[in-house]
Amino acid sequence: xxxxxxxxxxxxxxxxxxxxxxxxxxxxxxxxxxxxxxxxxxxxxxxxxxxxxxxxxxxxxxxxxxxxxxxxxxxxxxxxxxxxxxxxxxxxxxxxxxxxxxxxxxxxxxxxxxxxxxxxxxxxxxxxxxxxxxxxxxxxxxxxxxxxxxxxxxxxxxxxxxxxxxxxxxxxxxxxxxxxxxxxxxxxxxxxxxxxxxxxxxxxxxxxxxxxxxxxxxxxxxxxxxxxxxxx
Amino acid sequence: xxxxxxxxxxxxxxxxxxxxxxxxxxxxxxxxxxxxxxxxxxxxxxxxxxxxxxxxxxxxxxxxxxxxxxxxxxxxxxxxxxxxxxxxxxxxxxxxxxxxxxxxxxxxxxxxxxxxxxxxxxxxxxxxxxxxxxxxxxxxxxxxxxxxxxxxxxxxxxxxxxxxxxxxxxxxxxxxxxxxxxxxxxxxxxxxxxxxxxxxxxxxxxxxxxxxxxxxxxxxxxxxxxxxxxxx
DNA sequence: GGCGCTTGTCATCAAATTGTAATGGTGGGT
DNA sequence: ACCCACCATTACAATTTGATGACAAGCGCC
Numbered sequence: 001x002x003x004x005x006x007x008x009x010x011x012x013x014x015x016x017x018x019x020x021x022x023x024x025x026x027x028x029x030x031x032x033x034x035x036x037x038x039x040x041x042x043x044x045x046x047x048x049x050x051x052x053x054x055x056x057x058x059x060x061x062x063x064x065x066x067x068x069x070x071x072x073x074x075x076x077x078x079x080x081x082x083x084x085x086x087x088x089x090x091x092x093x094x095x096x097x098x099x100x101x102x103x104x105x106x107x108x109x110x111x112x113x114x115x116x117x118x119x120x121x122x123x124x125x126x127x128x129x130x131x132x133x134x135x136x137x138x139x140x141x142x143x144x145x146x147x148x149x150x151x152x153x154x155x156x157x158x159x160x161x162x163x164x165x166x167x168x169x170x171x172x173x174x175x176x177x178x179x180x181x182x183x184x185x186x187x188x189x190x191x192x193x194x195x196x197x198x199x200x201x202x203x204x205x206x207x208x209x210x211x212x213x214x215x216x217x218x219x220x221x222x223x224x225x226x227x228x229x230x231x232x
Numbered sequence: 233x234x235x236x237x238x239x240x241x242x243x244x245x246x247x248x249x250x251x252x253x254x255x256x257x258x259x260x261x262x263x264x265x266x267x268x269x270x271x272x273x274x275x276x277x278x279x280x281x282x283x284x285x286x287x288x289x290x291x292x293x294x295x296x297x298x299x300x301x302x303x304x305x306x307x308x309x310x311x312x313x314x315x316x317x318x319x320x321x322x323x324x325x326x327x328x329x330x331x332x333x334x335x336x337x338x339x340x341x342x343x344x345x346x347x348x349x350x351x352x353x354x355x356x357x358x359x360x361x362x363x364x365x366x367x368x369x370x371x372x373x374x375x376x377x378x379x380x381x382x383x384x385x386x387x388x389x390x391x392x393x394x395x396x397x398x399x400x401x402x403x404x405x406x407x408x409x410x411x412x413x414x415x416x417x418x419x420x421x422x423x424x425x426x427x428x429x430x431x432x433x434x435x436x437x438x439x440x441x442x443x444x445x446x447x448x449x450x451x452x453x454x455x456x457x458x459x460x461x462x463x464x
Numbered sequence: 465g466g467c468g469c470t471t472g473t474c475a476t477c478a479a480a481t482t483g484t485a486a487t488g489g490t491g492g493g494t
Numbered sequence: 495a496c497c498c499a500c501c502a503t504t505a506c507a508a509t510t511t512g513a514t515g516a517c518a519a520g521c522g523c524c
Contacts, residue, residue: 013338013339013343014338016340016342017249017338017339020253020340023413023418106246107245108247108252109248109252110248110252111245142404143403143404144405144450144453156452156482157451157482158481158482190484191484193501194482194483194484196501197482197504198483199501200502200504201482204503217501217502219490219491219492219500219501220500389470423472425472425473425474425512426471426472428512428513428514429471429473429513429514431512432515451479451481452480452510452511
């Protein structure tokens with residue numbers, strides 16, 4: 001459940017270096033050396049973030065970023081541009097073409113991971129590896145554990161993902177179809193009613209610990225995860 | 233006590249990047265941004281190897297290397313020069329001044345660690361590593377031994393590395409592919425299911441000593457090494 | 465070359481998970 | 495009170511996923 005990051009960079013040594021740093025920081029990586037290869041990867045994988053070199057053979061990073069931002073499927077994937085030092089103009093143009101952030105080479109691992117973390121937390125909080133607390137409930141993506149106090153809660157993979165999503169998106173109602181998109185993944189063809197079943201399973205697993213009230217039904221709209229007692 | 237490597241490089245980002253890679257590869261690092269700072273460090277620390285940037289503010293890397301090679305105390309510390317690409321002349325002069333090897337920037341983590349490993353093996357046959365304890369389990373990397381209390385555990389090389397990795401990365405789930413990366417080495421082409429088999433072998437070896445419960449399966453995610461009982 | 469050990473791959477079995485359909489409940493508007 | 499849309503719950507079969515044992519190729523050592 002680690003975040004997946006696509007690295008688009010033509011110089012193999014640099015690409016490997018970046019990929020190495022990311023892997024050590026618990027991200028999964030995809031690598032591409034140019035826009036074409038990146039497009040091929042994007043055809044069936046959806047990374048949580050793209051690191052895009054400014055200079056690429058063939059289509060430049062800027063052009064490619066613009067392209068990504070025009071496609072509905074890839075529009076929401078944040079892009080960080082990598083560029084040579086001291087080109088302030090680049091910065092402006094980089095952000096203009098829709099990139100979320102901008103890092104000058106050479107950069108330290110700390111800088112890289114820090115910026116990535118900030119952006120992921122903003123855009124895809126459930127893809128980060130941080131422990132999430134909600135009242136007595138605690139979920140640790142890293143060790144794949146859910147607990148209430150000292151008690152460990154048993155959850156299946158889907159219920160785990162569902163709970164993780166809820167805990168990182170509190171107090172907001174999600175329709176079944178939205179949940180399918182966000183938790184199961186985009187373009188899956190699954191019955192909406194199936195969500196009910198997993199909600200049920202999640203509640204059942206939480207019940208013995210008295211925290212099943214957090215999963216709330218909003219009639220006609222969907223489900224919500226909240227500490228506030230469902231009022232009427 | 234892993235091997236200590238001194239990184240002399242003026243660009244902070246590059247220095248941190250190198251240092252990061254080395255630390256992840258189980259080396260300890262010292263950092264200096266110029267010859268002067270390096271000299272200060274060398275006054276009371278003795279690294280097992282020096283990574284020296286060619287270009288340094290003040291005294292150049294070449295000069296400084298020559299200096300090191302003239303001092304009886306530092307003469308035997310191997311030096312690897314770091315230099316910009318495509319300066320073939322540099323290579324000659326680099327090696328002339330007494331450097332053991334030479335890497336052109338940018339370089340991949342693989343290239344860096346591979347060269348370091350070669351040189352360290354030549355010069356300092358065994359950089360010692362620390363004994364790891366987990367409960368009654370004890371693993372000694374130097375003597376290649378694993379024991380539970382007084383009892384010695386029989387392990388194959390791969391199971392040994394796997395266990396070593398687990399013991400130094402407790403309470404965290406690793407997917408098969410990540411384990412392949414971290415234990416077998418990056419970019420190996422091995423079936424993911426093979427991990428299962430080695431997990432099995434590791435468990436089998438640990439079983440007679442009652443510590444096989446430490447190796448835990450996390451369905452849909454991977455494996456985890458933990459003292460906390462896995463609910464099941 | 466023969467032997468023993470390690471290692472990667474497979475085939476197979478057992479078990480957990482998951483999507484769907486069927487059925488029963490609930491709330492709230494009239 | 496009644497109806498209807500909507501949700502909860504259960505049961506179940508298909509699918510996935512992990513465990514395990516067997517096997518053959520590779521390797522170092524006599």
